[in-house]
Amino acid sequence: MLREGGASSTPRQMLSLSVPVCLLTDTTYEVTDRNGKLLEGDDLMKGVTLPPAQAEWLWTVAPFGELEAGYEAVHRVVGIGINLGGQL
Numbered sequence: 317m318l319r320e321g322g323a324s325s326t327p328r329q330m331l332s333l334s335v336p337v338c339l340l341t342d343t344t345y346e347v348t349d350r351n352g353k354l355l356e357g358d359d360l361m362k363g364v365t366l367p368p369a370q371a372e373w374l375w376t377v378a379p380f381g382e383l384e385a386g387y388e389a390v391h392r393v394v395g396i397g398i399n400l401g402g403q404l
Contacts, residue, residue, distance in 0.1 A: 344361075
């Protein structure tokens, strides 16, 4: 149901639900080397603006050595509470 309109319609669809909702999503990712040099990165929301997050953290998806010996991949994740009554 929430995937029909793509990422840009998801928050609106979530507002229509009659239960409390928490949206957890990865927003960006970066692949860096051991010196902290950015090798690759992307906006996983593809320009979609999200409501303000109540929580935000970094998630090491692939620690050094899992992809290749000298690289790690880290995602930025947000948690957004959507309350009853159509409020973000």
